[in-house]
Each structure stands twice: as C-alpha cells, then as structure tokens.
Amino acid sequence: MKPVQGLEGGGIEILYNRDKNGEWIKADRERVSIAKLRMKAKSILDGRFSLHNAPDRIMFEERIKPHxxxxxxxxxxxxxxxxxxxxxxxxxxxxxxxxxxxxxxxxxxxxxxxxxxxxxxxxxxxxxxxxxxxxxxxxxxxxxxxxxxxxxxxxxxxxxxxxxxxxxxxxxxxxxxxxxxxxxxxxxxxxxxxxxxxxxxxxxxxxxxxxxxxxxxxxxxxxxxxxxxxxxGEIDEEIASISGKQVIGIYENIKLIGKDMKEVLAKAKIDTGADSSSIDIAVATKLGFGDLINEWAAIKIDQNISRDDWLKMEAELKAKYLNKFEDLVNLDYVRSSHGASIRIYVRITMQIQETKFETIASIYDRSKLTYPVIVGRKSLTRFLVDPSQRKSQNKCFPKIHFQKS
Known part of the structure; x- marks a missing residue:
C-alpha cells in the first residue's frame, strides 16, 4: 500500500499475510489491525506523505517474491x-x-x-x-x-x-x-x-x-x-576474452596469502616499471615471515663492501640460510641512495580481482611509502594493465594501512 504522489518512501506499508486473528503481518513481524490500516489510508488520502502535502490517492501493488x-x-x-x-x-x-x-x-x-x-x-x-x-x-x-x-x-x-x-x-x-x-x-x-x-x-x-x-x-x-x-567495463571484458588475460588498473585491492594460509588484504600499486613485486615488512610479518625478518635484521652489512666481497658473502649467506628457511627463495645485494642492503625474496600466493596465483616478492621497509605492496612485471603475466583505470574496479577488500613493526 503506497501513496501515488509519495515522497522519499513515506507512507508505504509492506504486508505479507494475515494471522489467525485477521491482523496483517509486516516485514518486521509487527501485526497491523484493520483499524490502523484505515488510519494510514486516511493519512495518505489527506496528503501527509505526498509532495506539497496535496490530497492523494492510494495504490495497491501485488507483493513480489524476491529472486x-x-x-x-x-x-x-x-x-x-x-x-x-x-x-x-x-x-x-x-x-x-x-x-x-x-x-x-x-x-x-x-x-x-x-x-x-x-x-x-x-x-x-x-x-x-x-x-x-x-x-x-x-x-x-x-x-x-x-x-x-x-x-x-x-x-x-x-x-x-x-x-x-x-x-x-x-x-x-x-x-x-x-x-x-x-x-x-x-x-x-x-x-x-x-x-x-x-x-x-x-x-x-x-x-x-x-x-x-x-x-x-x-x-x-x-x-x-x-x-x-x-x-x-565491457570493453575490458572483450579484451580479456580475446587475449585470455584479465584487464586491471594501476591500483588494485589485492589479497596476499602466506605461511599457514595467513591472509592480508592491502591496496597495491601495479608497477610495470618494476621487475619484481615487493611487500612491506609489516605485511610480511602478518603473513607469517616474522622469524625470517628478525634473523635478517640481525645481519650487519658493510656499506663499503666491494662487489667481489659481496659475491663471496652472498654465496655464504645462501648456503647458510636457504636451507635454514624454506620460505626463503633468494636474496640479493642492493645499493641505492639509502645505502647498501640485502633484499630477501619469499614465495607467496597473490589474488588480484578473481585471479589467484603464486609469485615471488621481496620484503622491504615500505612504511614511509604510499603503498604497502608493489606488483611488478614478473607477477603480471596473467594480466593486461590499463593505465586509465586509476581507481580499482574491485572494492571487495578494505583499505589497510600498515605501520612499521
């Protein structure tokens, strides 16, 4: 029952059935007597729920059974x-x-x-x-x-x-x-x-x-x-059907799965300029790689180490730690404006939109950067990246901000 000239849903009554006493049953199981329905009908006719409070008429519609x-x-x-x-x-x-x-x-x-x-x-x-x-x-x-x-x-x-x-x-x-x-x-x-x-x-x-x-x-x-x-997004779907690859934007809400099926939801930047993917230390810790991170934090790196000395040190570290930590896939020596460091790589499961796959990502302190996760080229072989999609098309994951642990 609703006013013909109703405004913002006012005056509408949805009635399901009658009980044994003849009262009508509303959506919230409240019973409504015939007397109350008559009062509501009079209010509708008087224009209480209508635009400009003008006198109105009543419309009765058959209740639809939801799909x-x-x-x-x-x-x-x-x-x-x-x-x-x-x-x-x-x-x-x-x-x-x-x-x-x-x-x-x-x-x-x-x-x-x-x-x-x-x-x-x-x-x-x-x-x-x-x-x-x-x-x-x-x-x-x-x-x-x-x-x-x-x-x-x-x-x-x-x-x-x-x-x-x-x-x-x-x-x-x-x-x-x-x-x-x-x-x-x-x-x-x-x-x-x-x-x-x-x-x-x-x-x-x-x-x-x-x-x-x-x-x-x-x-x-x-x-x-x-x-x-x-x-x-139909054009995206057509491209996907032709290429066999899913079209994604340059920012996506993704799911990461680590040790013991631990999951983290995060907003990631899709970076075709980066060779490999990278996850923040705090994210990696939530994924179950805390022991590996703590062990690595204890290793001190000589900022003036030569390339030959590094190659020798790299071989020693791999021999020691690749067997000790089954999660550790690789390690690399990185020199940047922030100094020299050892970048460690782990295997994780990543889900972008509806596609789930295994990939390798480095662990890096990204607490001062905008995004806790960067998805690089090696993790993007199943996707086509559309730079015009600046907003993620998949909002099924909440925004999560990580702080340095």
Whole structure:
C-alpha cells in the first residue's frame, strides 16, 4: 500500500499475510489491525506523505517474491533496482536492499542499503548504508557488497529505455523489482529521482549526462551498447576474452596469502616499471615471515663492501640460510641512495580481482611509502594493465594501512 504522489518512501506499508486473528503481518513481524490500516489510508488520502502535502490517492501493488539471488543479502522485504535513463541511454544504476533498520523497505531514507552497479557487467561495486558512509560488508553477514550479479540485467536495461520512450520523459529513474518467477517488473518511474545513486556508485552523474546528451539513439539495443561502452567495463571484458588475460588498473585491492594460509588484504600499486613485486615488512610479518625478518635484521652489512666481497658473502649467506628457511627463495645485494642492503625474496600466493596465483616478492621497509605492496612485471603475466583505470574496479577488500613493526 503506497501513496501515488509519495515522497522519499513515506507512507508505504509492506504486508505479507494475515494471522489467525485477521491482523496483517509486516516485514518486521509487527501485526497491523484493520483499524490502523484505515488510519494510514486516511493519512495518505489527506496528503501527509505526498509532495506539497496535496490530497492523494492510494495504490495497491501485488507483493513480489524476491529472486533467489538476493536471499542472503536482504532483510524480509524485496530489493529493487533503480536505473537512471537519459536520452534513451541508461547512465547509472543502483541496487537497494531492505534492512532491519528500514523495516523491510528498499528506501535509503529509511536505512536501506544502496549498492552501485557496473553498467557493463551488471554486478554490484560499492555501497552505502542509508545516506551515510560507505560499507564493505552486508550488515549482520560475512557477505561483501561487491560482485553480486543482477539477474536479467540486459532485460532491465532494455525495459528501462522502453519505459522512458513510452512516457516521453527525457530524464527518468525507473525502479524494478525482480520476481522469482516472472523476472523484472517495473513498479515505479520517477521524473525527479534522488541523487544518492551517485554516492552508491562513488561517481558523479554530471559527466555521464554530458556524454549522453547529444547522442542519437533510435533503438534500445543501441542504448544498451552505449551504456556499457561509456559507463561500464565491457570493453575490458572483450579484451580479456580475446587475449585470455584479465584487464586491471594501476591500483588494485589485492589479497596476499602466506605461511599457514595467513591472509592480508592491502591496496597495491601495479608497477610495470618494476621487475619484481615487493611487500612491506609489516605485511610480511602478518603473513607469517616474522622469524625470517628478525634473523635478517640481525645481519650487519658493510656499506663499503666491494662487489667481489659481496659475491663471496652472498654465496655464504645462501648456503647458510636457504636451507635454514624454506620460505626463503633468494636474496640479493642492493645499493641505492639509502645505502647498501640485502633484499630477501619469499614465495607467496597473490589474488588480484578473481585471479589467484603464486609469485615471488621481496620484503622491504615500505612504511614511509604510499603503498604497502608493489606488483611488478614478473607477477603480471596473467594480466593486461590499463593505465586509465586509476581507481580499482574491485572494492571487495578494505583499505589497510600498515605501520612499521
């Protein structure tokens, strides 16, 4: 039950069934009597929840049974997908998930979650709780907000474009529910959709509006293609399918796995100018290489050592330590503006986006540098690096800042 001219989700009641006493059951299991529903109906008709408090009408909609893809992500109510369409091109989209706080309503003003959607992949990216700050996990679960695939994505985009054409609204927000059996259903169109969708996508809408402003789009198929090419990552997917390599940006949130399956999540710089990968001492310690690091810290290096003397020392160190520490793969003498040092290398497992692989990385004090991890060329054989992707496309890992241990 909802007001026809409602504003920001006010006045909406979601009712599931009746109990044996004839009272209706809401999403939070609260019982609602017929008398209370009549009072709510009168408030709607009087305009309490409407724009400018003008007298209103009541709309009754069949309750949609949520698609099984959202089963573990939503609380009681039905998630919806909002697509902003301008000039017959979908320019931005958001998934709204009901929460306990929102009483089962997919409304950000009431405390629902807003998840940005990659226009090409039809998968969630970033998220906000209500209209507040970003979140990484679905509240009360161990599920990350990124990577949830939206069912019937192409059909949703096509129907959004057709709905805009049918109503002659050049700019509109089209809301979809996805029924378990019937697929996407348009439940609402907004001539003045809220702009919180920008927060959920961590991106502004203005540049997208400019991109789509003067395009000539005659068919829904072309509108979908433009939406994906201009505002999504489909081109990356095409390159990946042709080359067999995944396209990544120059900054990525990655996972590192060390001894005894110890894991560290960190933001890394993808550096094609570096030959090998490097991890900070604090990161390496968290990965279980503390004993090796402490042993190495005790070795004193003569800053004036000659190359011949170093080669002799290197052979002795390898003979002593490569057998003692099975984690130690190699060591190298490095001379820089900071002086001479011995760089040690260990074998780790690295995960970038969805690709997990073994690689070798040096351990170095990066506490005064911006990134705790550098991924070099030898670790990038499975990837193509797109320098234009300055922001990581994978926000499933939180930002972690390491201090020198």
């Amino acid at each position: 099984k893809s959202f089963k573990y992500y939503t609380y009681k109510g039905t998630p919806d997908v909002r697509v902003i369409v301008f000039n017959n091109v979908p320019i931005m989209a958001m998934l709204r998930l009901p929460t306990r706080e929102s009483e089962g309503k997919a409304n950000l003003d009431k405390g629902a979650l807003g998840l940005g959607i990659d226009m090409a992949k039809g998968a969630t990216t970033y998220a906000i709780s209500g209209k507040s700050g970003n979140i990484e996990m679905i509240p009360g679960t161990k599920l990350r907000v990124g990577g949830l695939k939206i069912p019937f994505w192409n059909q949703i985009l096509e129907n959004a474009i057709k709905a805009q054409k049918a109503t002659n609204l050049n700019f509109a927000g089209i809301d979809f529910l996805i029924d378990r059996e019937n697929g996407p259903v348009i439940v609402e169109m907004n001539a003045r959709p809220g702009l919180s969708i920008q927060l959920a996508n961590e991106d502004g809408m203005r540049w997208r509006l400019k991109k789509a402003a003067f395009l000539k789009v005659k068919t829904a198929e072309k509108g979908i293609r433009l939406a994906k090419d201009l505002f999504g």
